[in-house]
Amino acid sequence: MVKLVPRDPGADRELLLATDLDGVPNVVPVIESGETVDDLVLVMPRAEKSLLAHLEDHDGGLPAHEAVSVLTDIASALAKLDGRVVHRDLKPANVLLLDGRWCIADFGISRYADATTAPDTRKFAKTPLYAAPEQWRGERATSATDVYALGVLAFELLTGQVPFGGRYEHELREQHLHAVPPQLSGHAVPLASLVEECLFKPQGARPTPANVLARLQKVSANVKGSGLAALHEANRHEVARQGASHSAASAARSAAEERAALAEVAIRLVTRIGASLREAVMEAAPSARLKESHDGRWTLVLNNAELKFAPPAQTSIDPWGGWQPPAFDVIAHGALGVTIPTNSRGYGGRGHALWYCDAQERGRFGWYETAFMISPMTPKSTSLVPFAEFPGEAAAKAVWNGMAEYQVAWPFTAITVDDLHEFIDRWAGWFAAAAQGQLDHPTIVPERSPQGSWRQH
Template sequence: MEIKLEGGTWTVGDPLVNGNGGFGAVFEARSADISNAVAKFVPKDPGAERELLIGDSLNASQFHNVVPVIDRGEHLDSWVIVMPRADKSLAEHIAETGNELDLSEAVAILSDIATALSDIDETVVHRDLKPQNVLLLGGSWCLADFGIARYAAATTAYDTRKFSLTPMYAAPEQWRSEHATSATDIYAFGIIAYQLLSGGLPFKGPDTASFRQQHLEDNPPKLTAGTARLRILVEECLYKAPQARPGAKNILARLANSLHETTRPGMSRLAQVSHSQVQHEAKTYARELALREEEDSRARIFEAAMWSFKSFSEPLLQAITDNAPIARIDVGAGRGKMKFVAELAGVRLGISEPEKSSTWDGPFDVIAFANIAINLGAQSRRGWEGRSHSLWFCDAVEKGRFGWYEMAFMGSPLMNSGHSIEPFSCSPQEATIAFQSVIGTMQLAWPVEELDRADPSDFFDRWLGWFADAAEHRLDRPSTMPEKQTTRFWRRE
């Protein structure tokens, strides 16, 4: 197949073995003047043309160890980039050597990559540095495939393929969809360096979720290969905090001396003090990152809780209006705390809006809590004003599987609780004692039961029946407490 690009006509041959160049397919190519090249075809998806623009910007003479773009253009539904044909990729070289590289060869490879990163610093962020994108060309290891790269000064936009990453090599900030900088490439460089020195990856997944958790929270196993200088350098490249990682020029300078151990005590001590300080800053950042990750995760689950809550609270309100059209309905009552309050014959049934739950000392995780209650109002008698139950969005039975659970509490039978509402609801923080293996001031009066959102008719019928009984002056304080068997079945943390 012949294609005409901006610089001339090219004959495109067979696809290369392992010829998947990131977002495009790679084929043999030749022209009248050049017999050994490759043509990469990139589908015209949003952001794809940036690889052509970035390739042009890196063709200047000041950029070393970057695979140049010989020609460019478009053909049918693809952008096309023509580049010199490399001898092999670093991924192929690692496979050929069986992950057993000589230390001096590993340092030479890393120095070539660091040279490229140093030259493109302040110009382009690669964002997908990995052995497949490091090619042996003209005796040097060069960077290629800037398919998801962006200009260093640019604000990341959706069409720059920001959300594309390679799980084994992606930096923590990429997993959090944060702004990528040159420090992002340094992290991937650290992964490659670790791989070349140890023969394996620091984080092994195996799935995307595992890689995400490991890159965000776990420390890599300690390196044992190489000199102390080299091990410390790689460790610093893999710090979770982007600002704690060394720059490409600093890496290049340190690699030049990395094969020699430090022997002078003063210099060694100063280097160790500096390294310890960077370690401290990195650990602080890692703790902050883990906290932010936990907060973000809880916020996402809370959104799900709010959506799930509507699936039974709104049908409950509809059931009241359908069956008791004379009931007075107040939506959003109580200064925004209540989702709705229905009043019939002076008796009120209300359900509150869910609130976020902070961490507590209980055996499972609670993301949100609300309550549902019947208040007798003027019909209260002998100090009893009604009943309320807690609704918790939690993973009471299976870790990580969240749902809405109903439960209620009572005071200890060993003391006079004096509760006018009984059984009663409370927040997770207030109810901690009820879930401990001790005799406390509070215990369960109603078991922890998951609401069946697919068929909440039992829940509806019970509360609407109590509402009707209360309106007819027939709802009484429970004669025995707890009302139902509350044998513990919730999971231990």
């Protein structure tokens, strides 16, 4: 197959990219290149068909297992390209079947990930049906932009329709900036949740290409219990009923509006996490009593033990009480704990903080579990060891570079909706120990080294 690229400004970018990406899995390779007076010439293997043609042959979408296979091929390429190249125009016409694998082609408007300026950035070039909110606002595209397009493509593969189908460009702009995509009913919850997250409006809330790939690889092997799966599905419908949306702002969106959009995402995700833990514990211990409050707080009681979930809340923009703020940004927070009647040694249980933040990679937000302790050198004590802290002065002291009376007692540990097994099993174990009178002060604090689990700059 021969492709002629007119010698427009920036056209040599495609030749440069094609040469640089030679050997990247699931990217259509360039066999030879050359030039004429008017065009650059790229010679590529002849593909069997495009994904666009394949979709046209399968009106109504593909079977889920085939769609996941196609998406896995594409995601594997995006994972390799992450940090190197942003495609910026991922769509069915640019995905080709080559030697039994679906490969990404046509890097005509791509750019290197670290490029900031160029004679012709083609910043406003896009395909409206697949363009991410940041492209409509004329903002910098990142790998998250390609993840959004993959989410659109995934929706189309599974349903036969794109999530936003306005007839005119101004309608599509409004939908991509403001509208919530239709729910993917009838599909496995982990797959539907992944597609929904790819279509989140804020870039920082979308999963990374590597995370997308890992989750796609696990979808077909996911064997969650029916009760837990049903709870996930029921919760997704409740979220939809409440009409939660990622209301993207206009091109002049303020920082406060951006935080609100991220907080909305955060609250939806941690609600699922808490609900999954609660359902799993109640399934294992049906005699546990559930106490709920109108603000989303819930407590499970078994014997004298209590498993408590504090509802998430949006974090204020500067909660640190005048202390040096951490290098990362906290968007929302909550807490989780297991408590017992204070024993003879003054021990009453443990608490962990849940923070939605970009603790490990700037601009990449997710829920993290952590906990705090009082320095052994400080004449203070608490019945909870370790304990939760909401973002504030005490927490700022703990994550500070210097020494203070508060310290981090549990590493910042990412929590993802699709992989809660260790998280649920650990908290179920602590709750079981508490109910049997066996929960006691940890032998060593911190129990796991927290060093290097959050970024300092």
